[in-house]
Amino acid sequence: MAHQILRSSRIASSTRVAQRSSRVHAVSVRCAAAPADVMLEVKDLTASIAGTHTPILKGVNLTIRNGEVHAIMGKNGSGKSTLSKVLVGHPDYEVTGGTAVFKGKNLFEMEPEERSHAGLFLSFQTPIEVPGVSNVDFLRMACNSRRKALGHPELDPLEFYAYIMPKLEMLNMDPTFLNRNVNEGFSGGEKKRNEILQLAVLEADMAILDEIDSGLDIDALRDVAKAVNQLRSDDTGVLMVTHYKRLLDYIKPDFVHIMQAGEIVKTGDMSLVDQLEAGGYATL
Amino acid sequence: MQASTSLGSACRTQLAGKRVVSGHRYPNARIALKPAKSGAVASAVVAEDKWLARTVKEVATPSSLAALREQSKSALATLRMPTTRNEDYRFTDIAPLLRTNVQPAAAGAAVPSELLAAHELPGAAARLVVVDGVLRPELSSGLSGLPAGTYVGPLAGAPEAVKQKLGSLSNSRGGPFAVLNGSLVPEVLVVAVPAERQLEGPLFVLHLASGATGADEVAANAPRLLLHAGTGSSAELVEEYVALPGGRRYLTVAVGELFLEAAASVRHSYVQREGEGSFHFKSTLVHQAERSQYTLAEASVGGAIARHDLVIQQGGPETHTQMSHFLLCGPSQTHDLHSRLTLDHPHGTANQLHKCIVSHASGRGVFDGNVKVNRLAQKTDAGQLSRNLLLVPLATVNVKPNLQIIADDVKCTHGCAVSDLRDDELFYFRARGISAESARQALVFSFGAEVIQRMGHPVLQKRVQDDVSRTLLSAEPFAASA
Ligand SMILES: Nc1ncnc2c1ncn2[C@@H]1O[C@H](COP(=O)(O)OP(=O)(O)O)[C@@H](O)[C@H]1O
Ligand SMILES: [Mg+2]
Numbered sequence: 138m139a140h141q142i143l144r145s146s147r148i149a150s151s152t153r154v155a156q157r158s159s160r161v162h163a164v165s166v167r168c169a170a171a172p173a174d175v176m177l178e179v180k181d182l183t184a185s186i187a188g189t190h191t192p193i194l195k196g197v198n199l200t201i202r203n204g205e206v207h208a209i210m211g212k213n214g215s216g217k218s219t220l221s222k223v224l225v226g227h228p229d230y231e232v233t234g235g236t237a238v239f240k241g242k243n244l245f246e247m248e249p250e251e252r253s254h255a256g257l258f259l260s261f262q263t264p265i266e267v268p269g270v271s272n273v274d275f276l277r278m279a280c281n282s283r284r285k286a287l288g289h290p291e292l293d294p295l296e297f298y299a300y301i302m303p304k305l306e307m308l309n310m311d312p313t314f315l316n317r318n319v320n321e322g323f324s325g326g327e328k329k330r331n332e333i334l335q336l337a338v339l340e341a342d343m344a345i346l347d348e349i350d351s352g353l354d355i356d357a358l359r360d361v362a363k364a365v366n367q368l369r370s371d372d373t374g375v376l377m378v379t380h381y382k383r384l385l386d387y388i389k390p391d392f393v394h395i396m397q398a399g400e401i402v403k404t405g406d407m408s409l410v411d412q413l414e415a416g417g418y419a420t421l
Numbered sequence: 422m423q424a425s426t427s428l429g430s431a432c433r434t435q436l437a438g439k440r441v442v443s444g445h446r447y448p449n450a451r452i453a454l455k456p457a458k459s460g461a462v463a464s465a466v467v468a469e470d471k472w473l474a475r476t477v478k479e480v481a482t483p484s485s486l487a488a489l490r491e492q493s494k495s496a497l498a499t500l501r502m503p504t505t506r507n508e509d510y511r512f513t514d515i516a517p518l519l520r521t522n523v524q525p526a527a528a529g530a531a532v533p534s535e536l537l538a539a540h541e542l543p544g545a546a547a548r549l550v551v552v553d554g555v556l557r558p559e560l561s562s563g564l565s566g567l568p569a570g571t572y573v574g575p576l577a578g579a580p581e582a583v584k585q586k587l588g589s590l591s592n593s594r595g596g597p598f599a600v601l602n603g604s605l606v607p608e609v610l611v612v613a614v615p616a617e618r619q620l621e622g623p624l625f626v627l628h629l630a631s632g633a634t635g636a637d638e639v640a641a642n643a644p645r646l647l648l649h650a651g652t653g654s655s656a657e658l659v660e661e662y663v664a665l666p667g668g669r670r671y672l673t674v675a676v677g678e679l680f681l682e683a684a685a686s687v688r689h690s691y692v693q694r695e696g697e698g699s700f701h702f703k704s705t706l707v708h709q710a711e712r713s714q715y716t717l718a719e720a721s722v723g724g725a726i727a728r729h730d731l732v733i734q735q736g737g738p739e740t741h742t743q744m745s746h747f748l749l750c751g752p753s754q755t756h757d758l759h760s761r762l763t764l765d766h767p768h769g770t771a772n773q774l775h776k777c778i779v780s781h782a783s784g785r786g787v788f789d790g791n792v793k794v795n796r797l798a799q800k801t802d803a804g805q806l807s808r809n810l811l812l813v814p815l816a817t818v819n820v821k822p823n824l825q826i827i828a829d830d831v832k833c834t835h836g837c838a839v840s841d842l843r844d845d846e847l848f849y850f851r852a853r854g855i856s857a858e859s860a861r862q863a864l865v866f867s868f869g870a871e872v873i874q875r876m877g878h879p880v881l882q883k884r885v886q887d888d889v890s891r892t893l894l895s896a897e898p899f900a901a902s903a
Contacts, residue, residue: 225852228844253854261852265845269870270863278863279853286854318874319849335853 182235195399211396254286256342267319325352362387493603546622590706605643616651623657632668650685664696695724711737747869750784779816780896
């Protein structure tokens with residue numbers, strides 16, 4: 138993973154912005170110079186709700202390269218969370234067509250835990266509570282599962298404390314969080330911090346952040362954004378789902394996509410966001 | 422914690438639970454009770470029921486217990502022990518108990534100090550050690566440090582007004598085992614908290630039972646508790662039931678009567694960790710005056726056949742009742758919870774969480790939970806949830822949560838699941854890289870923790886959780902990880 142190549146690909150991708158922002162559909166443009174740099178490539182993805190077979194995603198195309206930050210915006214119900222969850226293998230949805238390749242591997246042939254081991258992470262819009270399971274046990278299980286899959290030695294409880302303490306600090310989280318049950322009785326903001334703590338513990342390569350900014354006060358937003366920025370590198374990718382510019386002011390996206398009725402209908406840069414703030418979705 | 426067998430396939434296939442609808446309550450217990458003649462000498466009454474006749478021998482009756490004994494004995498005369506033909510015992514077959522001969526436990530059983538040391542409750546205001554139903558002051562601690570006006574001790578010394586209440590709930594609403602307790606109980610432990618007193622730290626009642634030696638014999642352990650929480654008072658009661666060393670063959674038949682006056686608050690933890698193979702029948706009868714708050718957390722993990730009859734009456738408006746229960750049924754264990762909560766007044770709240778694991782094909786869980794919101798109980802908020810986990814094929818639960826609403830302006834939630842673990846919980850683990858197998862194991866082991874943690878005593882929680890782990894590790898799906 139040569140540094141230079143990554144840099145050049147970022148330049149290459151920002152030039153694509155200009156070409157693409159005028160298009161209605163986001164078409165993945167192959168970057169012939171450095172094909173190895175694609176982290177996640179979603180093509181013509183369609184998915185429906187398992188059971189009722191109601192189609193939700195109607196052909197999503199999205200390419201995320203190493204080092205890039207992408208943002209997806211769109212009205213409630215346009216399919217942003219569905220896309221996020223389909224990528225990590227949520228059983229509520231069935232993939233009916235298209236492909237998703239993550240670091241060269243077909244995501245849809247992998248179990249959810251294998252996708253996590255491979256470095257894909259979703260911060261859930263509404264993280265569930267798991268009564269009876271302590272946060273520290275959960276985090277350590279998650280951490281050791283990935284370490285085991287990567288062939289690293291597992292961390293014992295003491296080693297794990299040493300590993301997690303700086304991460305708690307980075308997120309301005311009280312260590313007592315570790316002894317509480319997973320998300321049980323957490324405020325909305327605490328749940329979001331806890332998701333980012335999990336991201337930090339897993340050291341994922343590709344983070345999908347579904348509305349990490351909703352329910353956060355300004356201090357919490359700053360903590361969370363700061364942590365995400367610290368976890369970013371030229372080797373990682375970020376896909377943020379958000380409604381608000383304020384998050385994007387902290388975590389600057391290279392690309393902004395607009396999702397509508399299960400498709401990405403427009404792709405551009407931060408100027409799209411300003412346009413949105415000014416006139417709403419109707420003006421796009 | 423790595424299971425090498427997959428629970429996944431095992432769990433999805435055996436939804437062996439049945440839902441049972443309809444039923445009368447306590448057909449046998451509709452006993453005409455003669456009014457108590459005070460000072461009457463207990464006369465030997467011959468019970469029609471053969472087992473009862475064998476069981477209820479002449480037991481010493483302190484004069485303070487004469488009235489209760491008399492009432493129980495007359496009730497006993499026409500009582501028949503229930504069989505599975507009785508709706509209330511349809512799924513709880515007590516035949517193994519009825520094949521035994523119940524003997525009185527020898528008085529003054531020795532209690533090893535290691536056993537006491539292993540059953541501490543840090544932070545307790547007092548620990549009351551009750552052996553075979555008799556309070557043993559020499560083994561107890563903290564009694565002298567209780568605040569003035571608070572009475573904890575045998576019935577004879579209790580405040581007169583509290584004494585009067587003995588039997589008033591159990592006589593009218595207790596089942597057959599409550600009657601049996603009245604006939605066998607050697608002594609009553611009274612807890613009386615005066616008005617406006619906030620007791621700091623729980624009162625910890627450790628019940629110990631000794632076993633019988635003869636092959637068909639079981640020793641009788643018939644403890645009884647009477648709690649009175651005065652107006653505006655608050656108290657916490659923790660009850661734990663365990664066996665004395667070697668105690669396998671015994672029958673615990675316990676009664677607790679709890680009276681909460683206006684605005685009183687009582688937290689009650691009840692932990693059933695009886696010896697393997699023992700029988701345990703407990704009746705808890707609670708009367709709550711207006712604005713009182715009763716919170717029960719129960720864990721039932723020991724014994725062979727165990728049943729809890731819980732009867733709670735909200736006697737005034739703005740009264741709050743919270744019940745949570747965890748039952749674990751391992752090999753040859755039947756655990757039964759029958760609860761009845763009645764709301765008759767406006768602005769009450771009631772919440773019940775029932776969780777049950779059956780980990781062996783010979784295990785059975787029974788739950789009949791009735792929450793009745795009567796016509797006058799408007800603006801009530803009631804919730805009831807029963808979650809049952811069957812870990813192996815043929816494991817059985819018979820669950821009948823039932824929320825009866827007669828009032829019309831009531832907020833109720835109601836749910837019952839006889840099924841696998843929650844999919845969303847499992848997925849959350851998997852999304853974080855934890856295999857489905859490890860996730861299942863973690864979720865099963867912590868299934869009861871939600872209830873046990875509500876007791877708020879880590880040491881007690883650990884005792885229960887260790888029992889749970891032992892039972893679960895013997896279960897087929899986890900055996901390989903032992
Ligand atoms: N599990 C589900 N069951 C039923 N409908 C669903 C489910 N998940 C999503 N939907 C529906 O799919 C559409 C897209 O939802 P979602 O992806 O959550 O939108 P967004 O995150 O953009 O607000 C909505 O109409 C939503 O109601
Ligand atoms: Mg969403």
